[in-house]
Amino acid sequence: MRLYSKVVPAIAREVVAKLMADKDIEVEHMRVADAEQDMAAIMKQYLADEDAVNSATREALERRGYDPSHFNRVKREMADVRGHRTGQDGIDFVIAQMLEFLLISRNVEEVYAEDHVMRRKIHDIFKKYLVVDEEIEREARSRLKHLQEGTADWEVEYRKQLAQLKRLKGLI
Numbered sequence: 001m002r003l004y005s006k007v008v009p010a011i012a013r014e015v016v017a018k019l020m021a022d023k024d025i026e027v028e029h030m031r032v033a034d035a036e037q038d039m040a041a042i043m044k045q046y047l048a049d050e051d052a053v054n055s056a057t058r059e060a061l062e063r064r065g066y067d068p069s070h071f072n073r074v075k076r077e078m079a080d081v082r083g084h085r086t087g088q089d090g091i092d093f094v095i096a097q098m099l100e101f102l103l104i105s106r107n108v109e110e111v112y113a114e115d116h117v118m119r120r121k122i123h124d125i126f127k128k129y130l131v132v133d134e135e136i137e138r139e140a141r142s143r144l145k146h147l148q149e150g151t152a153d154w155e156v157e158y159r160k161q162l163a164q165l166k167r168l169k170g171l172i
Contacts, residue, residue: 002130003043003046003047003050003090003091003094003126003130004166005044005047007129008040008043008044008047009036009040010129011039011040011043011125011126011129012036012037012039012040012043013036014125015036015039015098015121015122015125016032016035016036016039018121018122018125019102019113019118019121019122020032022113022121023112023113024111024112024113024117024118024121025102025108025109025110025111025112025113025118026108026109026110026111026112027107027108027109028107028109031107031108034107035105035107035108038101038105038107039098039101042094042097042098042101043094046090046093046094046097049082049084050084050086050090052082052084053075053078053079053082053084053086054075056078056082057071057074057075057078058071060074060077060078061074068155069155091123091126091130092123094126095119095122095123095126096119098122099115099118099119099122102118136162136165136166137162139161139165140158140161140162140165141158143161144157144158144161
């Protein structure tokens with residue numbers, strides 16, 4: 001699962017709305033937008049950290065003389081060095097940050113629900129927005145049945161298909 005910057009505001013809006021509607025948190029009407037911005041800021045910081053890890057990974061690949069097929073392995077190394085979580089662990093980390101911030105935010109009057117209850121609700125919201133990535137990957141793979149997976153041609157065409165599908169869905 002991958003978090004896209006274009007869906008951050010929608011996720012933040014839905015998280016605050018859901019928690020308020022279920023009476024898990026209390027937010028003054030005048031501060032709802034600020035609470036949404038707080039949630040969005042957490043996700044944006046995660047994305048900035050993710051970009052820094054990706055840049056460090058590209059630099060390491062170039063320094064070491066590796067081809068792009070080693071990107072994921074080197075990225076895991078770079079993420080470990082920086083203490084950055086990726087994939088599902090990254091989403092879990094973001095949700096934990098959101099829950100912590102709800103407790104200290106000036107924009108949230110009161111938190112009534114327990115963490116595990118709110119965590120499940122927030123995770124369901126994330127899942128709804130992030131499952132798109134898996135659907136895009138499946139569709140891109142289905143369009144490449146004429147090429148053998150793992151070949152250079154397949155990799156190039158796969159990346160093109162992913163980019164095209166993400167543009168169509170408004171993710172990039």
